[in-house]
Amino acid sequence: MYFPYFATYMAVGIALAIAAFVWALKNGQFTDQQRARFLPLEDDAGAGEVKRSRMGRLEILALGFLACAGLAASAAVLVFALVSF
Amino acid sequence: MTETETIKLSDYATAKGFCLTSAFWMMAATFMGLLGATELIAPAVTENIGGLVFGRVRPTHVNLVLFGFATPGLLAATFYFFPRVLQTRLYSEKLGVFTVIAWNIMLVCTVATLLSGNTQAREYAEMIWPVDILVVLAFALIVFNFFMTVQRRTEPLIYVSIWYACAAAVLTMLTYALGNVIWRPDGGALTGIPDAILLWFYGHNIFGLLLTPLSIGVAYYVVPKAIRAPLYSHTLSLLGFWALIVVYTHIGTHHLLQVPVPTWLKVVAIVDSIAMVIPVMAFLINIWYTARGKLGAIHADIGAKFVFTGTIMYFFVSIQGSMMALPQVQRVTHFNNWVVGHAHIGVLGFSGMIALGGLYYVLPRMTGKPLFSRFLADFQYWLILIGVVGFTVILTIAGLIQGNAWLNGETVYRVLPEIHLYYVIRAALGVLIFVSAVLGFYNIARTMFMPERGAG
Ligand code: HEM
Numbered sequence: 001m002y003f004p005y006f007a008t009y010m011a012v013g014i015a016l017a018i019a020a021f022v023w024a025l026k027n028g029q030f031t032d033q034q035r036a037r038f039l040p041l042e043d044d045a046g047a048g049e050v051k052r053s054r055m056g057r058l059e060i061l062a063l064g065f066l067a068c069a070g071l072a073a074s075a076a077v078l079v080f081a082l083v084s085f
Numbered sequence: 086m087t088e089t090e091t092i093k094l095s096d097y098a099t100a101k102g103f104c105l106t107s108a109f110w111m112m113a114a115t116f117m118g119l120l121g122a123t124e125l126i127a128p129a130v131t132e133n134i135g136g137l138v139f140g141r142v143r144p145t146h147v148n149l150v151l152f153g154f155a156t157p158g159l160l161a162a163t164f165y166f167f168p169r170v171l172q173t174r175l176y177s178e179k180l181g182v183f184t185v186i187a188w189n190i191m192l193v194c195t196v197a198t199l200l201s202g203n204t205q206a207r208e209y210a211e212m213i214w215p216v217d218i219l220v221v222l223a224f225a226l227i228v229f230n231f232f233m234t235v236q237r238r239t240e241p242l243i244y245v246s247i248w249y250a251c252a253a254a255v256l257t258m259l260t261y262a263l264g265n266v267i268w269r270p271d272g273g274a275l276t277g278i279p280d281a282i283l284l285w286f287y288g289h290n291i292f293g294l295l296l297t298p299l300s301i302g303v304a305y306y307v308v309p310k311a312i313r314a315p316l317y318s319h320t321l322s323l324l325g326f327w328a329l330i331v332v333y334t335h336i337g338t339h340h341l342l343q344v345p346v347p348t349w350l351k352v353v354a355i356v357d358s359i360a361m362v363i364p365v366m367a368f369l370i371n372i373w374y375t376a377r378g379k380l381g382a383i384h385a386d387i388g389a390k391f392v393f394t395g396t397i398m399y400f401f402v403s404i405q406g407s408m409m410a411l412p413q414v415q416r417v418t419h420f421n422n423w424v425v426g427h428a429h430i431g432v433l434g435f436s437g438m439i440a441l442g443g444l445y446y447v448l449p450r451m452t453g454k455p456l457f458s459r460f461l462a463d464f465q466y467w468l469i470l471i472g473v474v475g476f477t478v479i480l481t482i483a484g485l486i487q488g489n490a491w492l493n494g495e496t497v498y499r500v501l502p503e504i505h506l507y508y509v510i511r512a513a514l515g516v517l518i519f520v521s522a523v524l525g526f527y528n529i530a531r532t533m534f535m536p537e538r539g540a541g
Contacts, residue, residue, distance in 0.1 A: 006282070009263070010335065017330050029243055030323065037315035039244040040306050043169040063524065067464065070520030074513040 097451035099181025103161035110153025117146035122512035159299035162443025176233035191219040205273040224258035245322040249302030286337035311389030317374035325367030358410030388446025398434030423484025457531035468521035483507035
């Protein structure tokens with residue numbers, strides 16, 4: 001018999017959710033929703049947005065090689081598949 | 086000095102730790118996926134290497150994607166915005182760093198145990214008991230850190246992202262412990278059908294109550310920030326949150342529609358899978374309306390670009406998921422590559438994209454340095470986008486061939502040659518994703534360890 005365990009588990013889950021909901025309600029979490037919309041904007045972190053890459057020549061070559069090798073490997077596998085199919 | 090100013094750059098040690106964790110393990114996880122895909126084309130490739138047989142590679146891949154790449158990536162962004170939105174400091178940065186270390190020990194143990202054949206052999210719950218305990222402990226530490234931070238907040242209102250993050254941490258800690266039957270250390274399982282029900286209760290919750298809420302939380306933070314506009318509606322976002330809590334918690338049985346589980350459980354699962362449209366659309370309408378007319382700003386920020394793409398993928402995966410929960414549809418789509426396609430849109434297209442977007446958004450902000458290379462990040466974006474869309478198309482076609490063949494009573498050995506080509510293309514697409522992971526790791530590591538102020 002496993003139903004009682006599942007039923008208990010679900011009941012506990014619902015009870016916890018209701019408890020959290022009631023806490024939120026009493027705590028005024030559902031009030032002042034207009035202000036809540038702006039919350040992420042209040043911390044204005046001045047982030048260094050990147051404008052252009054700062055890669056050196058060698059890095060460009062190495063990464064370009066890696067990317068091309070990946071693309072070439074994919075293409076080779078595809079061609080092989082199509083030819084041998 | 087305002088409260089936000091008191092949050093110093095050095096405060097983000099935990100977020101930085103999770104950033105590196107995610108970037109590093111993404112390489113390992115995608116490599117394992119690529120290896121598995123190769124083995125599906127050429128099974129003899131690792132014939133004499135016991136540790137790398139498909140049966141061990143696959144669980145290593147999925148667990149690393151889940152706990153190595155996606156979750157830490159989302160946690161990185163979450164640990165960044167959590168104190169900021171609450172206008173306080175993280176309760177304990179030391180505890181956070183300790184959690185990151187424990188998390189990485191857990192990942193090393195996961196790889197070592199799974200590749201050496203130590204498994205509990207239940208899908209997504211393969212890790213053995215000691216590793217399970219580490220996971221539960223890590224989540225307990227996160228819950229503690231989150232809750233204490235909430236308690237110390239100076240902003241009385243709790244923004245929706247905080248609700249999602251807290252719910253994800255608490256619910257995962259509980260469902261992980263329960264779904265892995267941690268009170269039975271040797272087997273980690275019940276027996277028979279009850280075990281299948283419990284396993285899939287956990288299996289779906291790991292996507293529905295861990296990846297989904299964390300991803301939604303990150304999107305709700307990054308999108309308004311990137312476009313510098315308020316959220317369309319906070320009330321709608323809370324409605325979506327509570328709907329998700331009510332609906333998502335018990336739809337696991339839609340994985341077992343063709344198994345003799347009690348009908349009432351199947352009905353609950355199907356009805357709630359369709360009802361998922363409510364939280365899904367509440368979130369999507371909200372976030373899309375927020376971004377309406379400001380797509381230029383989204384495009385300009387590489388983090389937001391990843392995140393926004395993730396929300397589009399969320400639309401597809403969820404609508405598809407609701408359809409797949411219908412028994413008639415599942416007669417064709419179950420037990421074949423269709424589901425694998427769905428899994429990749431969800432975990433890589435939705436959560437993975439948002440995890441990377443979160444990383445790229447918070448990285449320059451918490452290091453105080455610009456991203457090492459916007460070009461590399463853009464390149465990674467395209468590799469992943471092509472990879473994941475390609476996966477979806479290819480695996481869906483392969484799945485339909487398999488599903489119909491099965492319905493028609495065809496034998497497996499006749500079907501396998503028919504899908505061989507699709508497996509090959511899938512592996513080719515996997516190469517793109519693996520390469521993108523290597524480029525991403527490089528970009529993230531260089532951003533972090535680059536000297537303070539470089540040129541440009
Ligand atoms: C409304 C939302 C969703 C619904 C209703 C839904 C429904 C389903 C169903 C019915 C299956 C089982 C298919 C079968 O075995 O025949 C499934 C599998 C799966 N879903 Fe979803 N899904 C949803 C969203 C998501 C999201 C957002 C993710 C990822 C973050 C995800 C990840 C997965 C994975 C990984 C599987 C494969 C499980 C396996 O290995 O068998 N799903 N989903």
